Amino acid sequence: ETGVTQSPTHLIKTRGQQVTLRCSSQSGHNTVSWYQQALGQGPQFIFQYYREEENGRGNFPPRFSGLQFPNYSSELNVNALELDDSALYLCASSLGPTSNYGYTFGSGTRLTVV
């Protein structure tokens, strides 16, 4: 059973640029949630995808968008990058939208915006 893999692991972008982060969910999981973790804080919910549809969104602007593919892998896209977007971006997969069984997280993508 493979876990959740995220790519790239590290990324440096310039303010105003666009970025795409990728996530492969754990085998058998149909739900992917994306979180942003700033330094010293807990993960903040960005959005969730369930069976290729957005299934909830946190308090993030529209320039944060996503996709889920038929194989349940997912992408997070961020347009018009700002300095405050610098953070660890975590992808988590689960058996379904509710997380009573817990999420399986990837190791994250560290994004630095300069």
Next chain:
Amino acid sequence: DQQVKQNSPSLSVQEGRISILNCDYTNSMFDYFLWYKKYPAEGPTFLISISSIKDKNEDGRFTVFLNKSAKHLSLHIVPSQPGDSAVYFCAASGKAGGFKTIFGAGTRLFVKA
């Protein structure tokens, strides 16, 4: 608004003793409460959960206690081991959060040998 709060940024415990990590929440509509452990350069790992209809759940050295009237939960680790040194996140899910999981800010546990 912080619906899940971990007020202690760090905790230091001697090996073999009990570690108690605390968490408070504000919304009584959460259905499940979860604890995750995070090592540096890794994603959080699910540790243990408890349903809102229970007051205790035990898994080996880890026990989670839920006090619904106080909107408080705690994670007990007995006995603590140096390998338990990590950041522990309290999380909650259910209708209150729109079925997404909401995380606290984390508590860094140091277990001294």
